[in-house]
Amino acid sequence: MAQPLFTKQDLAQNNGMMTTTLPVEQEPDVHPWDAIPAYAATVEQYRSFRRDGFLIVRGLVLPEHVDELRSHTEDLLDEKFDVSPWVHSKGGEEPESRLQMLHRIHMGHLSIPLWERYMLYPRVLDVVQALTGPDVLAMQTMLFMKGPGSNGQGFHQDSYYIPTFPDSLLGAWIAIDRADTENGCLWMSPGANAEPIYPPKSGYGYGDIQLDGIEYVQGVGGHSNDDNDPGNTLKQIADGYGPREVPAVMEPGDVAFFGGHIFHRSLKNRSETRMRRSFVNHYCNARSFTSWGGGNEALILARGNTHMPFAKPKFGTPCAALNPETSVSDSGFVPEMMMATPGGVMAPQEPNLEPHDD
Numbered sequence: 426m427a428q429p430l431f432t433k434q435d436l437a438q439n440n441g442m443m444t445t446t447l448p449v450e451q452e453p454d455v456h457p458w459d460a461i462p463a464y465a466a467t468v469e470q471y472r473s474f475r476r477d478g479f480l481i482v483r484g485l486v487l488p489e490h491v492d493e494l495r496s497h498t499e500d501l502l503d504e505k506f507d508v509s510p511w512v513h514s515k516g517g518e519e520p521e522s523r524l525q526m527l528h529r530i531h532m533g534h535l536s537i538p539l540w541e542r543y544m545l546y547p548r549v550l551d552v553v554q555a556l557t558g559p560d561v562l563a564m565q566t567m568l569f570m571k572g573p574g575s576n577g578q579g580f581h582q583d584s585y586y587i588p589t590f591p592d593s594l595l596g597a598w599i600a601i602d603r604a605d606t607e608n609g610c611l612w613m614s615p616g617a618n619a620e621p622i623y624p625p626k627s628g629y630g631y632g633d634i635q636l637d638g639i640e641y642v643q644g645v646g647g648h649s650n651d652d653n654d655p656g657n658t659l660k661q662i663a664d665g666y667g668p669r670e671v672p673a674v675m676e677p678g679d680v681a682f683f684g685g686h687i688f689h690r691s692l693k694n695r696s697e698t699r700m701r702r703s704f705v706n707h708y709c710n711a712r713s714f715t716s717w718g719g720g721n722e723a724l725i726l727a728r729g730n731t732h733m734p735f736a737k738p739k740f741g742t743p744c745a746a747l748n749p750e751t752s753v754s755d756s757g758f759v760p761e762m763m764m765a766t767p768g769g770v771m772a773p774q775e776p777n778l779e780p781h782d783d
């Protein structure tokens with residue numbers, strides 16, 4: 426219910442006199458994200474994510490929100506925001522246009538409230554929570570504006586860049602435009618989620634170096650690459666999935682979720698007029714340790730709770746960091762798990778704690 430900002434009595438106290446001024450009404454401050462309908466991931470979606478290493482959820486981001494993201498990309502092109510600290514470029518390459526300069530922007534949520542909102546978009550978090558939760562840490566934001574003729578990004582595994590222990594990394598790739606084989610959609614290698622992370626021969630990168638016989642790789646596609654990507658030696662390993670590799674053809678509002686181990690890439694935008702824009706977030710289980718991005722204490726608790734440090738959202742987007750939820754946690758009690766319900770959806774549930782023999 427709307428509360429009056431001042432009563433007549435307050436005004437009288439403030440002014441030292443009685444007044445006939447009417448109370449000033451203030452609307453309750455409800456964040457629009459609190460009104461977004463929740464999404465329940467199904468058991469079949471969970472199964473397919475675990476089996477293939479990725480999952481596409483159709484129409485997850487509502488049309489009005491895709492429109493907001495799209496119009497934000499236009500504002501960026503019109504220089505309405507300064508994103509220069511966040512522009513990611515390949516050393517030595519000078520962009521030819523503003524669009525090319527904005528090809529890939531990282532971590533804009535640290536200065537733009539809209540980015541923080543879409544990092545903490547409730548329906549995306551509903552799926553992340555079902556796949557790698559219930560406790561979720563929001564780590565990274567990226568915006569790709571892949572214009573006609575722009576290169577894609579060669580084969581890589583995301584946990585190579587963003588290590589989490591235990592490894593629970595998950596990317597959520599939100600399509601702003603239709604993405605298909607002409608304009609440079611993602612390509613996924615189903616089943617490659619069973620692969621270890623291949624470490625770098627030198628330079629930045631992580632990998633499963635404790636495995637006897639692990640191959641060390643070089644030239645992994647962390648930047649925009651031509652489709653042949655000859656210097657990337659991970660490609661020789663990923664090519665083993667050759668005929669199984671599938672294009673992630675997506676409509677605006679569809680979201681691709683993929684784990685940190687899956688081989689994936691995108692190819693050149695071969696269209697003459699079509700953009701391929703996407704907003705991409707990375708998350709992990711909030712109980713994983715990470716030294717990435719300033720460590721756990723710099724990353725936002727999106728859902729649930731954790732015994733690890735975490736950050737609050739800078740612009741106040743509703744999320745668990747502002748009010749941590751009871752979860753598998755602190756007291757050693759109420760160990761909720763994401764489990765299949767009889768209705769066929771994944772939901773946090775308390776297991777039966779009766780003593781049992783097995």
Ligand SMILES: O=C(O)CCC(=O)C(=O)O
Nearest residue numbers: 569577578583596691705
């Ligand atoms: O969108 C792209 O072209 C590449 C994105 C990607 O590989 C990633 O987010 O890990």
